[in-house]
Amino acid sequence: MKEIVLMKGNEAIAHASIRYGSDGYFGYPITPQSEIMETLMEQKPWETTGMVVLQAESEIASVQMVFGGAATGKKCLTSSSSPGVSLMQEGISYAVGADLPMLLVNVMRGGPGLGTIQPSQSDYFQAVKGGGHGDYNLIVLAPNSVQEMADFVGLGFDLSFKYRIPAMILTDGVIGQMMEKVVLPPFKPRRTDAEIATECPWAAVGKPASRSHNVICSLDMDPYRMEKKNEERQERFRLVEATEVRYEEFMCEDADYILVAFGSVARISLKSVELLREEGIKVGLLRPITLWPFPTNILAKYAEKVKSMLTVEMNAGQMIEDVRLSVKGKVPVFHYGRMGGVVPAPEEICVALKKQM
Amino acid sequence: MSKNIIDPENLVYQKSSIMVDTVMTYCPGCSHGTVHQVIADVIEDMGMQEKTIGVAPVGCAVFMYNYFHLDFTEAAHGRAPAVATGVKRLNPDRLVFTYQGDGDLAAIGTAETIHAANRGENIAIIFINNGIYGMTGGQMAPTTIPGMITSTCPYGRNEALNGHPLKMTELLTHLEGTCYVTRQSVHNLASVKKTKKAIRKAFENSMLGKGTSVVEIVSTCNAGWKMTPVDANKWMVENMFPYYPLGDLKDK
Numbered sequence: 180m181k182e183i184v185l186m187k188g189n190e191a192i193a194h195a196s197i198r199y200g201s202d203g204y205f206g207y208p209i210t211p212q213s214e215i216m217e218t219l220m221e222q223k224p225w226e227t228t229g230m231v232v233l234q235a236e237s238e239i240a241s242v243q244m245v246f247g248g249a250a251t252g253k254k255c256l257t258s259s260s261s262p263g264v265s266l267m268q269e270g271i272s273y274a275v276g277a278d279l280p281m282l283l284v285n286v287m288r289g290g291p292g293l294g295t296i297q298p299s300q301s302d303y304f305q306a307v308k309g310g311g312h313g314d315y316n317l318i319v320l321a322p323n324s325v326q327e328m329a330d331f332v333g334l335g336f337d338l339s340f341k342y343r344i345p346a347m348i349l350t351d352g353v354i355g356q357m358m359e360k361v362v363l364p365p366f367k368p369r370r371t372d373a374e375i376a377t378e379c380p381w382a383a384v385g386k387p388a389s390r391s392h393n394v395i396c397s398l399d400m401d402p403y404r405m406e407k408k409n410e411e412r413q414e415r416f417r418l419v420e421a422t423e424v425r426y427e428e429f430m431c432e433d434a435d436y437i438l439v440a441f442g443s444v445a446r447i448s449l450k451s452v453e454l455l456r457e458e459g460i461k462v463g464l465l466r467p468i469t470l471w472p473f474p475t476n477i478l479a480k481y482a483e484k485v486k487s488m489l490t491v492e493m494n495a496g497q498m499i500e501d502v503r504l505s506v507k508g509k510v511p512v513f514h515y516g517r518m519g520g521v522v523p524a525p526e527e528i529c530v531a532l533k534k535q536m
Numbered sequence: 537m538s539k540n541i542i543d544p545e546n547l548v549y550q551k552s553s554i555m556v557d558t559v560m561t562y563c564p565g566c567s568h569g570t571v572h573q574v575i576a577d578v579i580e581d582m583g584m585q586e587k588t589i590g591v592a593p594v595g596c597a598v599f600m601y602n603y604f605h606l607d608f609t610e611a612a613h614g615r616a617p618a619v620a621t622g623v624k625r626l627n628p629d630r631l632v633f634t635y636q637g638d639g640d641l642a643a644i645g646t647a648e649t650i651h652a653a654n655r656g657e658n659i660a661i662i663f664i665n666n667g668i669y670g671m672t673g674g675q676m677a678p679t680t681i682p683g684m685i686t687s688t689c690p691y692g693r694n695e696a697l698n699g700h701p702l703k704m705t706e707l708l709t710h711l712e713g714t715c716y717v718t719r720q721s722v723h724n725l726a727s728v729k730k731t732k733k734a735i736r737k738a739f740e741n742s743m744l745g746k747g748t749s750v751v752e753i754v755s756t757c758n759a760g761w762k763m764t765p766v767d768a769n770k771w772m773v774e775n776m777f778p779y780y781p782l783g784d785l786k787d788k
Contacts, residue, residue, distance in 0.1 A: 203626050231625045236651040240618040243611065243648070247622025250609035251589065255622065273612050383607035383623075385587045385630050394601040395609040396592075 181362050188328040188354040191361050192258065192284060193218035195332035196230075200367040201282075202253035203231040205244035207263060210296040211352035212286035215258045228369055238263035242270030242283075249279040250395040252375040252382030254336055258284035260352075261302050262293060265310065271345060272311030276397025278381075278412070280339040282332065283317070283347040286355040287493075289520030297520025298352030300442060303497035306349045307471045314409055316416050318346040318423070319470040321441040325359035327468075333364055338423060340378065342415050349470060351493065353443035353522060419472055426474040430456070431463030436532060437481055438464045439502050440491040443522070448491050450525035455532060462532060470498070478505035487511045489532050494518060511535070552576035554585055554605050561599055565765025567755030568597055570722040571635075571664065571731070576604060578736045579631070584743075588631040589623050591616045595637035596670045614645025617652030620659045624742075631739055633660040638677040639669050642704045649704065656713030656747035660738035663705070663750060666757040667776060674760035678702035681779050686760070701779050705752045709785040715747035717786040721754045723769045727782075737787075746788065754780045 186194070193215050196204060206216045216234060224230035231248075235241040241257045248255035259267060264285045274281055287302050289295035304310075306319050318338050320331045328350065335346035375382060386392040399405040427445075430452060431437055440448040445466040455462045465481065467474050478488075487510050490499040496514040503512050515531035517523045540546065554576040562568045579588055585606065592600050594613035601608035611619040616634035624632040641649050641663050652659065668686055669675040675688040681701050683692040693701075709717045716738055720731040731753060738749030754776050758768035 203622065205622065233621070233625060235618065235621075236647055239615070240621075240648055240651065243615040243618035244622035244625075246611075246615075247591070247609065247619035247624075248626045249622075250619070251623055251627050253626045255626070269612055270615075273610075277610065383589050383609045384627065385589055386605060386607045387586050392601075392605050393607045396601065398598065398610060 183360050183362055185358055185360055186325065187214055187356055187358050188322070188325045188350065189214035189286065189356065190218045191325045191329040191363070192332055192348070193222065194363050195329040196256055197222055197224045197228060198364045198366050199333045199336060200228065200254065200369040201230055201256060201336070202369055203233070203245070203248045203255040204257065205233050205235050205241045205255065206257050207235055207238045207241050207259065209260045209263045211288060211298070211355050212258050212260050212284070214355070215284065230369065238266035239269065242267040245281050246270055246274055246279060249274065249281045250277070250383050252379030252384060254340070254370070256282035256284065258286065260286045260288045261290050261299070264302060264305065268311040271317070272313050272315070273397050274345050275311070275315040276313065277395050278343040279345065279395065280336070280343055281345045282335045282339060283345060285347060285349050287349065287351040289518065295520035296352070298443065298522060299493045299518065299520055300351055300444065301494035301497065301518065302349065303470065303492070303494060306347055307473070307501070314413070316344070316471050318342070318344055318419060319349050320346065321349050321468060321470050322354060323442050323445045323466065324354070325357065325361045328354060329361050329363055342419055344415065344419065349442070351443055423469060424472045424474050424476070425468035426477060427466040427468060428477070429464040429466070431465055431481060433461055434463030435461045435486050436536065437485050437488045438462060438491055438528065438532065439467070439478070439488055439498065440464065441467050441470060441498065444491050444493055447523060447525055448528055451528035451532070454525060454529050460532070467498070473501045473505070475505040478502060479507065482506035482509040485510055487513065487535055489513045489515055489535055491523065491528050491531070492516045493522065552580045554580050556603050556605060558603065560603055562596060563759040565756065565758040565768060566596070567664065567666065567722050567753065570728060571662070571753055572600065572603055574722070574728060574732045574735060575662070578732060578739060579606070581736070582739060584631045584739070587629065589627065591620045591623065591632065591634040593634070593636040593640040595640055597635055597637065597664070598671065600635060614640050614643070615648055616640065617645065617648045617657070617659070617661060621652050621655070621657050624657055624659050628658070631743060633662060633739065633742070635662045636664065637670070638665045638667065638679040642678045642702050650707070650711070653708050653748040653750065654711045654713045658742045658745050658747065660735070660742050660749045660751065662735065663752040664755050665752050665780060666755040666760070667701070668757050668760040670757045670760045681775060703780070705750060705785060708750050713747050714750060714786060715788040716741050716749040718750070718784045719752045719754060719780055719782050721772070721782060723756070723772060752780070754782065
């Protein structure tokens with residue numbers, strides 16, 4: 180008998196992280212995602228699973244606390260919203276450089292700067308093209324429902340530990356704040372020290388006599404050795420690109436036009452597809468679920484068949500660049516977007532598509 | 537009785553087995569080398585090699601993890617107390633310490649230092665204060681004393697322009713979360729022995745869950761100060777100690 184509960188997206192992340200056997204959460208309040216930490220504190224998982232939940236003094240510190248936990252092989256996560264995620268870029272770059280697994284959550288709000296507290300998708304570039312310094316990618320998951328918020332905690336951790344690349348759930352204030360039915364994942368116990376030693380033999384846990392000392396670091400003064408390290412990491416990124424792409428299609432097979440949208444905007448665009456189809460316009464929706472690795476191949480395939488694509492995003496046009504790269508100039512790709520925390524209505528998207536037809 | 541100096545019965549001291557047998561990158565005369573030996577001795581005396589996780593800084597000691605047979609993690613500049621918080625909270629039965637210079641602890645890392653200590657994290661913070669940024673070539677630090685010449689205050693630190701030397705250790709003494717705050721040095725044998733006692737106490741405190749221990753070690757940087765090691769020791773005693781007096785500021 181599945182237990183179905185009603186809760187906010189933010190709350191689902193909190194519950195899922197406890198149930199997925201997370202070891203630690205470190206965070207700092209910021210609208211619109213403070214419910215994540217508030218729910219964790221309310222649930223008191225330190226009394227049940229032993230999970231550590233700590234409010235840090237800043238986002239700079241939060242991500243570094245996650246770094247510390249991850250350095251010892253623990254399953255740790257942090258969450259924030261756009262301005263706070265900017266502060267975490269240093270820690271993210273260091274985490275990638277040290278090949279540490281961790282889960283990050285960005286509940287995007289309008290920007291730039293202090294911006295607004297309403298939703299946006301304007302951190303796509305930061306998440307997907309690397310907001311921190313150096314050559315790297317994050318595994319970026321874009322949920323469009325409270326269910327996916329819950330499910331992507333486990334998926335994010337699994338992918339992150341499998342490839343030793345940080346994963347990020349890139350969502351927005353709509354999904355974070357809305358309430359929907361969700362089936363929470365079953366409880367999974369936290370790993371024992373022995374399990375961590377097996378899964379993460381590289382971790383800094385205290386040097387036993389049986390091995391030499393482990394050092395978690397991102398620094399190397401030998402540029403040739405550093406290049407090799409980067410090349411090895413790039414190979415892992417290529418492997419992720421080849422095997423971990425996820426997306427969802429809706430009515431694309433016979434479509435003349437395709438809407439490309441992620442997260443909450445994909446939900447809204449679904450309605451636009453319905454409305455346009457009622458008018459006899461053959462339109463479909465392609466929803467990337469992994470923003471990195473981006474579903475390049477499926478878009479390239481549809482570029483052979485459709486007349487044009489319209490990316491719909493709550494930003495000035497960010498994912499559109501990856502769509503254009505995917506279609507390699509075969510079809511025109513247009514942009515429709517709202518900024519500043521404004522959420523588009525389905526009818527606006529219909530109007531925008533009709534303009535491009 | 538054997539006359540051979542390296543026969544076992546003539547051995548009165550050897551470096552800790554926890555020290556890696558390698559050449560360190562520190563300048564001759566640098567306090568880092570001495571403090572590293574002391575830390576290794578303490579961990580060996582305590583039998584804690586298998587349970588220690590060190591957190592390294594950014595600064596001259598950025599490669600300290602290459603010099604100890606201990607598991608270590610790096611930390612971004614100044615962030616070591618936050619990294620150590622994650623390490624210790626998730627691994628409460630381990631000995632966790634940070635090792636930081638004056639830029640790390642008292643400039644960029646000021647917030648992380650104060651908040652970890654305020655939370656009373658069960659860690660030991662070892663603070664190497666030589667009033668200068670050695671690794672980057674000898675720039676001014678928050679702990680540079682007035683009139684001292686560095687590459688970014690070539691006419692001497694001017695209080696009006698740069699403020700007064702920042703006494704982090706005094707600040708940390710006032711926080712409830714700290715259990716032991718002390719200032720030591722390693723410029724002669726007597727002071728090295730005191731430093732060893734201090735670091736031992738700091739490590740024991742953290743394992744007893746008493747809160748944060750801070751061991752500041754007023755140190756020399758003869759390369760940055762542009763002096764010989766012997767002159768640097770003398771200069772430190774005459775000029776740094778008045779600003780950074782040695783002794784226990786707190787011992788709960």
